[in-house]
Amino acid sequence: MNTTDAAYNTVHDYPGGSESLGPRVGISPAVLRNKVNPNNSTHHLTLEEAQKISAVTADPRMLQAWARADGYLLVKAPDSCKTESDMSVLEQMAGLMVANGAFGQEVYNALADGRVDLLEVDRVEQAGRSVMTAVAEVKQRLKGMAE
Structure with missing residues (x-):
């Protein structure tokens, strides 16, 4: 678009x-x-x-x-968390794994019938953005713990 x-x-x-x-x-x-x-x-x-x-x-x-x-990927910045802990990082790591699994599922679904259409590419792109956002959230939480 x-x-x-x-x-x-x-x-x-x-x-x-x-x-x-x-x-x-x-x-x-x-x-x-x-x-x-x-x-x-x-x-x-x-x-x-x-x-x-x-x-x-x-x-x-x-x-x-x-x-x-312009050839850029847009990734939503994570919300700031006021308190960080090992548990909050673990929670976000679990979220990253879920996002990564959803990304893999969308790639699999796109390739399953031997053809890839633009709607499938959009779904893969959206799932990929979710992975990148989850990575940024892990980094943000670790940064919040840095001394």
């Missing part, structure tokens, strides 16, 4: 679409509709508006599309 389609889908998939999202991000609903309309060449989202829309909707598709278009 390209960034233009991601912006359109982010706004239109939000409950109530531009009518309910516009006021929450400080843009009139009609102007917001025009800004995300792929056929409109006179209105455009600013980076600040795109970031605000992503934050309000909790929808990372615009950021993911931008990263993908």
Whole structure:
């Protein structure tokens, strides 16, 4: 998905679409509709508006599309934990193993019929992001324990 389609889908998939999202991000609903309309060449989202829309909707598709278009992988940073312990690291390691197993299962499923389609590739990519996020969370928890 390209960034233009991601912006359109982010706004239109939000409950109530531009009518309910516009006021929450400080843009009139009609102007917001025009800004995300792929056929409109006179209105455009600013980076600040795109970031605000992503934050309000909790929808990372615009950021993911931008990263993908430039050849980057987007991995969600782990939430900060205030207290770290051996048990919290062990818990996250178990989560990493689960994510790794799900990634392997998606690769297996994609190859099982001897053909790979784009939907299967998307599922593998999503599972891979979960593995990378889990690795980042293990690192974050260990960092929290560092003296």
